[in-house]
Amino acid sequence: MQPSWYRDIVFLFKRLASPVRLQAMSSLIVYYAHPAHHYSHANKEMATVAAAADGVTFVDLYGEYPRFEIDADIEQQRLTDHDVVLLQFPMFWYSTPSILKEWQDLVLEHGFAYGSGGDKLEGKRMMIAVSGAGPEDAYTPGGYQHYPVRDFLRPLEQTARLCGMQFAAPYVLYDALKAPADGRLASHVESYKQLLLAIRDDQYDWDVADGCDVVQFGALPIKEGGQ
Amino acid sequence: MDGILLVAFLFLVAGVIAVPIASRLGLGSVLGYLLAGIALSPILASLHVDVISIQHMAEFGVVMMLFLVGLELEPSMLWAMRHRLLGLGGLQVSITTAAVTAIAMAFGQPWSIALAIGLVFALSSTAIVLQTLNEKGLMRCDGGQASFSVLLFQDIAVIPMLAFIPLLALPELQELIATASSAGDDGHASLSLVDRLAGWQRALVTVGAIAFVVVAGSYLTRPIFRFIAMAKLRELFTAAALLLVIAIALLMVLVGLSPALGTFLAGVVLANSEYRHELESDIDPFKGLLLGLFFITVGAAIRFDLLVANLGNIVGMTLGLITLKALILYVLARVFKITGADRWLFTLGLAQAGEFGFVLLSFTVANGVIPTAIAEQLLLVVALSMLLTPGLFILYEKVIAPRFVSAQEKEADEIDESGKIIIAGLGRFGGVVNRMLSAAGYKTVVLDYQSEQLEMMRSFGVKAFFGDAMRPDLLHAAGIDEAEILVVAIDDEDSATELVHYVSHNHPNVHIVARAINRHHVYELYSAGAQDIIRETFDSSVRAGRYALEALGVHPYDAERQVRGFVKNDQAQMVGLASSYDPAVPVHENEEYVRRSKEYTARHAEVMKGNSARFGNRLGRGWVPPTIEDLEAEVAKDADED
Numbered sequence: 008m009q010p011s012w013y014r015d016i017v018f019l020f021k022r023l024a025s026p027v028r029l030q031a032m033s034s035l036i037v038y039y040a041h042p043a044h045h046y047s048h049a050n051k052e053m054a055t056v057a058a059a060a061d062g063v064t065f066v067d068l069y070g071e072y073p074r075f076e077i078d079a080d081i082e083q084q085r086l087t088d089h090d091v092v093l094l095q096f097p098m099f100w101y102s103t104p105s106i107l108k109e110w111q112d113l114v115l116e117h118g119f120a121y122g123s124g125g126d127k128l129e130g131k132r133m134m135i136a137v138s139g140a141g142p143e144d145a146y147t148p149g150g151y152q153h154y155p156v157r158d159f160l161r162p163l164e165q166t167a168r169l170c171g172m173q174f175a176a177p178y179v180l181y182d183a184l185k186a187p188a189d190g191r192l193a194s195h196v197e198s199y200k201q202l203l204l205a206i207r208d209d210q211y212d213w214d215v216a217d218g219c220d221v222v223q224f225g226a227l228p229i230k231e232g233g234q
Numbered sequence: 235m236d237g238i239l240l241v242a243f244l245f246l247v248a249g250v251i252a253v254p255i256a257s258r259l260g261l262g263s264v265l266g267y268l269l270a271g272i273a274l275s276p277i278l279a280s281l282h283v284d285v286i287s288i289q290h291m292a293e294f295g296v297v298m299m300l301f302l303v304g305l306e307l308e309p310s311m312l313w314a315m316r317h318r319l320l321g322l323g324g325l326q327v328s329i330t331t332a333a334v335t336a337i338a339m340a341f342g343q344p345w346s347i348a349l350a351i352g353l354v355f356a357l358s359s360t361a362i363v364l365q366t367l368n369e370k371g372l373m374r375c376d377g378g379q380a381s382f383s384v385l386l387f388q389d390i391a392v393i394p395m396l397a398f399i400p401l402l403a404l405p406e407l408q409e410l411i412a413t414a415s416s417a418g419d420d421g422h423a424s425l426s427l428v429d430r431l432a433g434w435q436r437a438l439v440t441v442g443a444i445a446f447v448v449v450a451g452s453y454l455t456r457p458i459f460r461f462i463a464m465a466k467l468r469e470l471f472t473a474a475a476l477l478l479v480i481a482i483a484l485l486m487v488l489v490g491l492s493p494a495l496g497t498f499l500a501g502v503v504l505a506n507s508e509y510r511h512e513l514e515s516d517i518d519p520f521k522g523l524l525l526g527l528f529f530i531t532v533g534a535a536i537r538f539d540l541l542v543a544n545l546g547n548i549v550g551m552t553l554g555l556i557t558l559k560a561l562i563l564y565v566l567a568r569v570f571k572i573t574g575a576d577r578w579l580f581t582l583g584l585a586q587a588g589e590f591g592f593v594l595l596s597f598t599v600a601n602g603v604i605p606t607a608i609a610e611q612l613l614l615v616v617a618l619s620m621l622l623t624p625g626l627f628i629l630y631e632k633v634i635a636p637r638f639v640s641a642q643e644k645e646a647d648e649i650d651e652s653g654k655i656i657i658a659g660l661g662r663f664g665g666v667v668n669r670m671l672s673a674a675g676y677k678t679v680v681l682d683y684q685s686e687q688l689e690m691m692r693s694f695g696v697k698a699f700f701g702d703a704m705r706p707d708l709l710h711a712a713g714i715d716e717a718e719i720l721v722v723a724i725d726d727e728d729s730a731t732e733l734v735h736y737v738s739h740n741h742p743n744v745h746i747v748a749r750a751i752n753r754h755h756v757y758e759l760y761s762a763g764a765q766d767i768i769r770e771t772f773d774s775s776v777r778a779g780r781y782a783l784e785a786l787g788v789h790p791y792d793a794e795r796q797v798r799g800f801v802k803n804d805q806a807q808m809v810g811l812a813s814s815y816d817p818a819v820p821v822h823e824n825e826e827y828v829r830r831s832k833e834y835t836a837r838h839a840e841v842m843k844g845n846s847a848r849f850g851n852r853l854g855r856g857w858v859p860p861t862i863e864d865l866e867a868e869v870a871k872d873a874d875e876d
Contacts, residue, residue, distance in 0.1 A: 042791060043792075044789045044791070044792065045789065045792065046859055048859075069789070069790070069791035070789055070790045070791060071790075073790040073791040073793065073794035074794060140859070140860065140865060141865075151871075184859055184860070184861075184862055184865060185862060185865070188862075
């Protein structure tokens with residue numbers, strides 16, 4: 008194990024070596040998982056925005072690993088190189104699309120992400136950007152989805168916790184299938200872009216977000232002076 | 235000429251009738267041949283056939299057998315068994331010799347005769363024991379290995395014995411021989427080049443001859459065999475193999491060494507060669523026939539008049555000898571920690587006297603060591619003990635081995651060689667398969683008949699052997715009997731089908747993975763019995779198609795699913811057409827096949843153009859989102875329930 012000052016120095020040098028971005032503080036990686044990209048409404052547009060965001064690493068898991076042959080070494084290096092890991096996916100059966108589970112199973116190894124010597128993710132943040140098919144009121148004890156979205160994401164939340172990562176309030180789009188028609192999608196996508204840039208520029212107020220169950224467009228805790 | 239044909243006819247008829255019957259009765263081939271010989275002996279006697287001279291010729295079978303044994307033994311293996319070879323073998327020969335000598339002296343024989351008898355009886359029968367062990371699959375177990383070590387030591391020990399025996403000669407017998415003409419002279423002596431040389435010269439020539447066999451075997455055989463392989467004539471290779479064995483045997487005789495030892499040595503030298511399996515399968519039939527002939531002559535040479543006259547005496551001596559040898563073997567097995575059923579196999583298997591006993595006896599008589607009258611009785615003892623050996627093996631197999639079943643099974647696991655794989659054809663296709671399996675840690679045996687390619691492969695450490703995989707005997711030598719998997723990757727379409735057909739019918743336990751040249755070949759391989767059939771260019775073509783889709787901007791995962799859909803469709807089509815395919819009817823004359831094939835092609839075109847709803851559905855199924863109406867219905871239902 009390396010002493011903490013060593014990590015700080017390495018961090019500093021990496022910062023100095025990266026392209027000049029005056030406010031840059033946090034490095035962000037977005038993992039996108041959608042098995043039927045061409046059927047997607049919300050996620051496709053969100054992915055387009057994320058892929059285009061300057062200074063944000065974007066990975067299309069189904070595009071990069073169409074035969075599920077996930078390279079754990081590459082993925083671990085990617086996680087090591089970034090401070091914030093954002094997983095973007097549509098909710099399928101109250102869980103992630105299958106490749107994201109495969110990714111977790113292979114990449115979050117013992118000795119890397121958890122267990123003895125598994126401290127490589129410590130202090131990093133995990134955030135989820137998820138779209139659900141049901142309207143917001145469906146995700147209530149009285150609604151047909153019965154549980155809040157945050158509850159369905161508990162396995163990921165606990166995964167983050169076990170890896171020493173901080174789990175941030177997820178960015179949620181409810182009623183995603185109707186969103187293009189009623190104009191919410193445009194706001195959601197635009198807000199997604201703001202979110203990514205704010206995280207990149209360290210203008211996202213994590214503390215405020217921690218007080219929320221989920222965050223949505225129109226009410227993102229972005230600090231003054233941010234976008 | 236007629237005489238030779240008649241004798242050959244008699245031997246063959248006796249063997250062909252007696253051996254299958256003996257095998258069916260579980261007696262083993264050796265006893266079958268011996269019984270055939272006994273049955274034949276009155277006829278041969280009435281025809282005045284010289285059985286003994288035929289036997290001398292047939293002894294060459296033993297020489298060939300040792301060559302084959304050598305081929306199976308890599309030098310490193312031989313080195314690994316040196317302790318047993320010298321310890322077990324050396325003690326068996328010396329203790330048995332001493333014990334027999336002592337007993338013979340106790341019966342009033344002078345020490346020189348007694349010692350000669352001891353040497354004759356110390357030897358066991360390589361021919362019977364190895365043949366039986368191989369036949370019963372006991373060669374690899376501990377008892378079999380120990381037996382082999384002792385037999386090998388004995389075969390080597392014969393050489394110094396032949397040098398030593400003349401020193402025991404009795405003066406009065408020598409005079410007798412001197413007065414008689416040298417008509418009965420042994421063939422070995424008459425050919426020798428070294429008789430007139432001084433001791434040191436003799437030693438020099440001997441060492442030189444052995445060095446020549448080793449050096450020539452290592453460096454000369456490969457270019458020679460490659461040269462012969464260029465002719466692409468199968469029988470030429472057989473001729474070359476025979477020439478090799480006979481030449482070495484002749485060289486050994488010329489310098490006064492045992493031909494069996496020489497060919498064994500040559501076999502060991504060639505054990506690492508790519509021509510090993512080819513040599514094995516070429517020599518094997520000759521060995522089998524000559525050994526069979528040898529056993530028949532042993533049976534035929536038993537002089538029943540003498541046996542009947544001295545029945546009690548000879549039977550008593552035979553049983554006494556077997557008991558004595560078994561006792562010594564048992565004690566040695568205990569000392570060398572051979573346990574369980576293996577100890578009994580070792581004890582009972584080697585308790586007889588052997589064919590080298592015949593050689594030594596005729597040699598002792600020729601050199602005036604043992605009087606003819608005694609020698610003739612001893613000859614009967616040797617023959618009778620050999621005749622009883624198959625019975626001892628049956629005793630082992632039926633009575634003793636079953637008691638150790640659990641122990642045997644445990645050992646079988648140790649011997650097991652993690653699944654043997656034979657790859658026929660080491661071209662671009664078989665080469666990749668071989669590389670993959672080897673990388674995964676499996677042992678493969680590779681067969682090909684392209685000499686140049688093999689040498690290249692061997693330089694990369696691949697276990698590759700020269701030979702035509704179409705030959706059943708070569709497949710046998712490569713170990714098809716124990717193989718789990720055969721990969722057929724030979725280029726010729728019809729040969730591949732034929733090979734699959736042969737193996738699936740004769741070795742139904744072997745899983746066959748076969749390369750098909752095209753769609754029709756798939757059907758042929760399927761009806762021939764291959765389990766896994768791979769079209770040689772299909773997978774790579776599909777991948778090329780996928781790359782093209784990706785280059786067109788299709789999302790890689792969509793492209794992947796297109797490919798999966800295409801492959802699935804294509805396989806379904808192939809299975810669908812298989813029932814219409816008839817190997818007896820050319821495709822273009824098979825109306826049903828042509829009609830259905832057209833049907834599939836038309837449907838396929840629709841699918842590829844995207845006009846088929848079903849295919850599109852299958853591709854997207856599972857990720858097609860519900861419509862807004864679906865959602866509203868869901869919410870409505872939910873409201874109703876509340």
